[in-house]
Amino acid sequence: MIRGIRLSVAGIRLPKIITIFIWLVNGCILPAVANIRLPAVIGNNMxxxxxxxxxxxxxxxxxxxxxxxxxxxxxxxxxxxxxxxxxxxxxxxxxxxxxxxxxxxxxxxxxxxxxxIGEVWICSGQSNMEMCGAWGLADIKAALPTAANANIRFFHIPKTTATTPQGDVAASWTMCDSNTLNTFSAVAYFFGKRLQETLHVPVGLVEASWGGTSAEVWTPDSIIFRDAVLRVAAKDILPSGMCPNKPGVAWNGMLSPITSYAIAGVIWYQGENNTGTSGTYTRLFTAMIEGWRHAWRRELPFYFVQIAPYHYREQNVGALLREAQWQSSRYPNTGMVVTTDLVSNVYDVHPANKHDVGARLADWALGETYQQPAAPYKNPSYQSHVIHQHKMVLSFAQATEGLTIHGKTVTELFIAGNDKVFYPAKSSIKKNTLLVWNEAVKDPVAVRYGFSNAATGNLFSNNGLPVIPFRTDNWPVPTN
The missing domain is CATH 2.60.40.10 (Immunoglobulins)
Known part of the structure; x- marks a missing residue:
């Protein structure tokens, strides 16, 4: 007895109780509760x-x-x-x-x-990838009545951040129907639907998106911190109450947990939030792509969307970001979708047409990854030029069927001499070349097409794809 406290409980003497307690702590007599556990991505309907x-x-x-x-x-x-x-x-x-x-x-x-068993794709980016039927998108609303398709599966990862790579996510596989589709990425759905209908195989779509995010938060932070240029640029990411701004935190929380899961490739729609750091975006984006490939241990195809025309408050920042994306598309096993002809309102940073964006991404995958006959998917791009009789003669790649104008004259086309003063240009087409001139420019040096924030342009290939906005010069561009 110790001051009235009994040394036994229910007839068991204290030494035995202590022994039982020790066994419990050490797990020696616990039942087998440490069962096999699986990550969320390995589950029913996958x-x-x-x-x-x-x-x-x-x-x-x-x-x-x-x-x-x-x-x-x-x-x-x-x-x-x-x-x-x-x-x-x-x-x-x-x-x-x-x-x-x-x-x-x-x-x-x-x-x-x-x-x-079929084809699995990661679908990631910021708000234009995140947009879904719940946002009021007409093309998704029209698809809902016939959306049910057991051969299309969704894995929608919720917005999550972490300062270190995580081991799991709080998500589950679901089958495509009118309920699950309404809150799933519209671009991803139209991409997957086209693949499924063309390849006749099941398609799994993994969405990891977050509106307002910069590419830095989707890039493993070790990549940014060991690169002095990217480390400085990352400091310019503005804080927001709606999304993270620290390098790597979305990668750690949303994508790192599933990098052991085998996938066919990635589609990506992002860039609007990096318009303030366009000068380093090509370096950042290609480093991000390589970081994802290293994590998945395979040379993943990476197809992405060039940001749409929009009236940004800062001059030319959209044009410069689109130029950085075009430069990024030269990175191996990548492809870029152009959207200049898919915008009905250049005062809305969220274009409503997601059907054609998803379809064009799918055409890239069908043509390049699956080697399937597909609709034309490579946009005409400026290749080179020569000066001839006070005119600049521009040649284009991916325009073997020739160029055409949707209208009477090419719009958003300008020409300059050594004084760097740009004048609206006249033009004519000869097959896959464009002759550009202005009588006020006797010795032309540079041409720009669609090179502004909100330019939509009207120059196309004869197969219906818009010419990628471009400039032939590398002069400093004002952004104030």
Whole structure:
């Protein structure tokens, strides 16, 4: 007895209670509660990348024996959880099909069902990628009544930040129907729908988007911090109450947790929030692409959207960002969609036409990644020029079928001499060349087309794609 406190409880003497307590703390007599656990991206309704070696992973007790059985080949694979409670197994996938199941057995048993095997794409960026039916988009609202398609699956990652790379996300796979589509990226849906209808395989779409974000927050911070130029530019990201502004935090919270999940490629729509740092955007964007490829350990195709014409408050910042994106498109295994002809209101930074944007991204994927016959997808681009009789003769790549004007004369076209004073230009077309002149410019030096914030332009290839805005000079451009 210690001051009236009994040394036994329910007939058990205190030394035995202490022993039981120690056992409980050490887990020696606890039931097997550390069951096999899976990341959210490995779950019911998921789409696995076809004809690939995909990684399955999760957590369990250290040294726990785990068997994995895949129903498409009835093969069983064995692995053992490591000392840090993680486990992984690489398994081969067949050609597209399903539905299938995967059974995981350890101290417990889990069965993941309704699995399809097909093509998986990451769909990321800022608000123009995030826009969905809930935003009031007419093209999505029109699609809702017939949206149900079990061969299109969504994995919508919620907005999350973290200062270090995370191991999981709070999301789940769903099938496409009028409810799930209404809150899913419109661009991603129209991209996936075109792939699914053309390739006749299941398509899995993983959305990770956040309106108002700069590319820095989607880039692993180690890439930015070890590059002096990008490190300085990142300081110019303005803070916002609606989105993060620190390098790497969206990457850490939303994409890093799924980099073990096999994918076919990436579509990206972002740039509006980097118009203030256009001078370093090509360096940043290509570094981001390479960082994603390193994380996924594959040369991912990366197809992105050039930002649309819009009346930014600062002069020429949109034009300079579009130029940086065009320069980025020369990076290996990338492709750029031009949207100058898809904008009905240049005072709205969120163009309503998402159907054609998604379709053009899909045409890039069909033509380049899948080597399928597709609609024309490579926009005509300025290639070179010569001076001939006081005129500049411009040649274009991807214009073998010739150029055409949607209207009487080419708009948003200017020419200058050495004085750097630009005059509205006259022009004529000869196949895939454009002759440009102005009587006031006797010795022309430079031509600009569509090179302003809100220019839409009317110069197209004969296959219907707009010419990419360009300038032939590299003179300083005012942005105040």
């Amino acid at each position: 789409v696995l990348q076809q004809k690939d070696t995909v990684k399955l992973w999760g957590w369990a007790d250290p040294m726990e024996k785990i068997s994995i059985t895949t129903s498409w080949d009835q093969q069983t694979y064995a692995t053992i959880a490591s000392g840090d409670a993680g486990w992984e197994m690489a398994v081969p996938t067949p050609a597209a099909g399903g539905p299938f199941t995967i059974t995981f057995k350890g101290k417990n048993q889990l069965t993941v069902s309704n699995i399809l």
